[in-house]
Amino acid sequence: MDISQLPLNALRAFEASARHTSFTRAGLELRVTQTAISHQVKALEDALNVILFKRLPRGLTLTDEGHALLPVLTDAFQRMSATLSQFEEGNFHEILTVGMVGTFAIGWLLPRLASFKAAHPHIDLRLKTNNNRSDILIDGLDFFIRFGDGAWHGTEAIHLMDAPLSPVCAPDLRERLRRPADLAGVELLRSYRIDEWPMWFKAAGVTAPNLRGWMFDSSLTLVEAAARGVGVALVPVAMFGQELQAGRIVQPFPITIATGGYWLTRLKTRAETAAMSAFRHWLLAEIEGARQAMAR
Template sequence: MRRHLPLNALRAFEASARLLSFTRAGLELRVTQTAISHQVKQLEDMLGASLFRRLPRGLVLTDEGLALLPVLTDALDRIGAAIERIEAKETREVVTVGCVATFATGWLLQRVERFKTAHPYIDLRLLTNNNRVDIAGDGLDLALRFGDGSWHGTEAIHLLSAPLSPVCRPDVADRLLKPADLAQEFLLRSYRAEEWPLWFAVAGAPCPKIQGPIFDSSVAMAEAAARGVGVGLVPVAMFENELTSGRLVRPFAPEVPAGSYWLTWLKSKDLTPGMRAFRDWMIETLRANAREVEEVRAATPAQAPKAKAKPRTKAKAKVVKKRRR
């Protein structure tokens, strides 16, 4: 059963317990020492327990007082923080975002803590999917999707291009000398059947008959490739960690554009402050990343191509031998 305890009495006890003085508690709360003492006594009567031992030179908390103080301090701090947020128009808001799993694991989850730090009063609810999403039916505020940006009834902001390129385990890559060698491997594929043929066309090699497993997630496909099941065709920008660690390698450089990642929402829904904050954070973070990449490229000196050594004539070779002697 919930107890209805007077807030003034609770505040009087908290201040007295923290300062161990009714007089100093009165000065802090701007009431008399007598009023503080009366409110604490009222609280003790309601609880049926003494919270202080009154001594000639001050106060000492009883076991009951020691048990109550930290709980009450935390509650009052939370109440104060909530009031401050309301006064500052920073009420907490839940923003539900649907996200294709590849983008979630390859980009968003590495940076979501930054959003939380920048926007502590927004609770981000992240629901992953395999890119088949119904914004209204799934109760989403925003959706991060892969495609061409054309979804009926939605606004769409372009975030990041994601060209596809083959990836595989290092020992598999060792036996791949040219794109045509892929015909001897299991080629892992998505439900978009045109991707491998497009890549082989860019690579300038005939596309073999593809009979490998079909995946609805590039994350699962990349994991299968890392385990040696076959060669996957994935958006390589989403697998920087695996490529940097060497768990996956790119046997060939050609890439094929297959789509981009987009931030979308229903045209019929007005953006809330939390939705706008997430949208603006996404855009600024991606711009900052692009600037960092350009700065790294600009700071890295271009290496001139190595000149091929000219064959030496027999006469010159003899001279060299004589000099070495």
């Protein structure tokens, strides 16, 4: 099919409708009426001779054909937008979009961003934080720094650093924790990785208590809850050096467990740009410098 025959507005109408699963919300985004969006999508379906949406009483759902078309258009529109934005105000800037877990962003990256800006002033870095669950393509990410074992389908992963987990709590609570078994008598704050506390108790040589109660989807909120005396959190302590040094939290036991590490990932189908290469080299050099400094 000759894509030059496909109306651009119809492609934009479909892409926005698919993201929102709504003609109305797509119309608000594109500043046209819901009726106009519906007509444009219907025109696209007629041109392609396929059905892209199932129209339901309470919204839309994509057909298989719609699912196949959406990521291609999303990627294309994001690339066009990123390229055009490089020419804002008459100056050329390379844009680099990096997603990462919030723990790594606050605990490691942010204190070092000034050095990246000084070394690469022509690169506009855009950061997106999440709780390790993101779609590199749909979210328009060049890189995604994530926590895990490095095995993600369709991605190239470069190991950045290990992130052993250890309990932390408020200083007042530490007085009640003389030995690991004492943790059975306090509130244990959990992440959605439900195997972490059992693994830690096994490493400590103690039978794990029944785990229930508070659960969080971020180490940042886990540590904040621990610092406020809610309970004991099991977190990657290397990311919370400032809180430990300031005395907001303490590490009652030195026992750690390894459940994964931080990785720099990108889609294997994503060609590395000059900005991506610059960020990758800078990041690895910073990590190696920090590792050597700790060794000294």
